[in-house]
Amino acid sequence: MNVCVTALGPMENSEVDPRFGRCAYFVFFNLHTRAVEAVKNPNVEASGGAGIQSAQLVASRAAIVVTGHLGPNAFKTLNAAGISMFSGATGTVKEAVAAYEAGKLARATAPDSASKSGIAS
Amino acid sequence: MIIAVASGKGGTGKTTVAVNLALVLEKVDFFDSDVEEPNAHLFLKPDIKITSEVAVPVPVIDAGNCTGCGKCAEVCAYHALAVIPHPGKKSQVLVFPHLCHACGACSLLCPAGAIREEARNIGVIEEGECGNIRFLHGKMNVGEVLSPTIIRRLKGKVRPDAVTIIDAPPGTSCPVVAAIRGVDFCVLVTEPTPFGLHDLTLAVDVVRQMKIPFGVVINRAGLGNDAAEDYCRAEKIPVLAKILFDREIAVRYSTGDTLADKSPEMAKIFTELYQNICQVKNEADRCS
Known part of the structure; x- marks a missing residue:
């Protein structure tokens, strides 16, 4: 099972990117094999719909999302796809995965940031 | 004739110029096309008679x-x-x-x-009157993005035979292009500051590409520097009017008051502005 962590870089020791739709990288972490695979986010500069596009990209590759914040459209799309969402992650990708595995992250049950809030931050 | 008042930079005095120009004309149709933040009604205080949804x-x-x-x-x-x-x-x-x-x-x-x-529904168009002025504006609902759609619907109510003033939105992107497309003349209001001049040059690029005859009004003249006037001279752009940087004007504006109907000096500035618009427009027509 894959966990997707939004990150500023493509590595396990990259910092978590608090934005979901416009994060720099999606780092996919396989909980069984511990293998890491990163995908550069093509939606960073989308004029609109970044959260929806990113959610579709992630939904095809992971069952769990770990990020900082989720906007309304990303939340709606991931929720429809049945993806478990955890927000409030900080530190490195590795630390975020460890926090998830230790049950320290809160499950997101509603969006916690506004549309467009990930632009140019 | 349809005259649009645009600026590039926001807050240079588009609405002040558009409203007071309307007040010195005998009979005029006034369109506030800044549908994201219309404010001309604060000064003209129209009696709104018809409200229609834009869907x-x-x-x-x-x-x-x-x-x-x-x-x-x-x-x-x-x-x-x-x-x-x-x-x-x-x-x-x-x-x-x-x-x-x-x-x-x-x-x-x-x-x-x-x-x-x-x-x-993404907004409304409101239509009414204030004295001899037929007044219309669009209001986009909060959270919507399709301002050009509302602006085009609003402009669908322009009467071909009426002298019409369109107060344009700020900036130089889609809403402005929607507001000034098809007008006969564009007044670009600037202020003599580096920011005002920078955005004026962008607005000039837009009206030139759209082949709309235009001229500049320098508002808050005396503030800042002469760079805007120097630019107009170098680019052979007519300066149609200058409005002094004056505390009295700012005080009036802050209370929703108008200028051209309150003092003969102000009426003269806007009457001459209209004469200059007609003159520049006629010259442009002769050249084309």
């Missing part, structure tokens, strides 16, 4: 007929549709009406005919 068609998915093929999301340029795969079951289509630009591609191209369109 756009947005897709509604018939889940029964939808095959989940994904064609709709594929053709949507604004990502207003998402197709969510559910392994072993039919894919699910999500609609995000706020992102929809109402182009109609999804409903036209759906192979299953599973998309119908539903009207969604």
Whole structure:
């Protein structure tokens, strides 16, 4: 099972990117094999719909999302796809995965940031 | 004649110029096309008689007929549709009406005919009068993005024979282009500051590309430097009027008061502005 962590870089020791739709990288972490695979986010500069596009990209590759914040459209799309969402992650990708595995992250049950809030931050 | 008042930079005095120009003309149609933040009504205080909704068609998915093929999301340029795969079951289509630009591609191209369109209100057009001025403005609902659509609907109410003033939105992007497209003349209001000049040059690029005759009004003259006037001279752009940087004007503005109907000196500035507009427009017509 894959966990997707939004990150500023493509590595396990990259910092978590608090934005979901416009994060720099999606780092996919396989909980069984511990293998890491990163995908550069093509939606960073989308004029609109970044959260929806990113959610579709992630939904095809992971069952769990770990990020900082989720906007309304990303939340709606991931929720429809049945993806478990955890927000409030900080530190490195590795630390975020460890926090998830230790049950320290809160499950997101509603969006916690506004549309467009990930632009140019 | 349709005269648009635009600026590039916001807050240079578009509405002040547009409103007071309207006040010195005998009979005029006034359109506030800054539908994201209309404010001319604060000064003209029109009696609004007619309010009409502006609606756009947005897709509604018939889940029964939808095959989940994904064609709709594929053709949507604004990502207003998402197709969510559910392994072993039919894919699910999500609609995000706020992102929809109402182009109609999804409903036209759906192979299953599973998309119908539903009207969604994005704002209103209000029409009324204040004295001899026929007043119209658009108001976009909070959170909407399709201001050019509302501006085009608003301009659909322009009467071909009437002298018309269009107060344009700030900036140089789609809403401004929608507001000034097809006008006979464009007044660009600037202020003598580096920021005012910078955005004036962008606005000049727009009106030149759109081949609209134009001139400049320098508002708050005396503030800042002479760079805006130097620029106009170098570019052979007529300066139609100068309005001094004056505390009295600012005080009046802050209380929603007007200028041209309150003092003969102010009336003279805007009367001459209109004469200069007509003169520059006539010269442009002769040259073309």
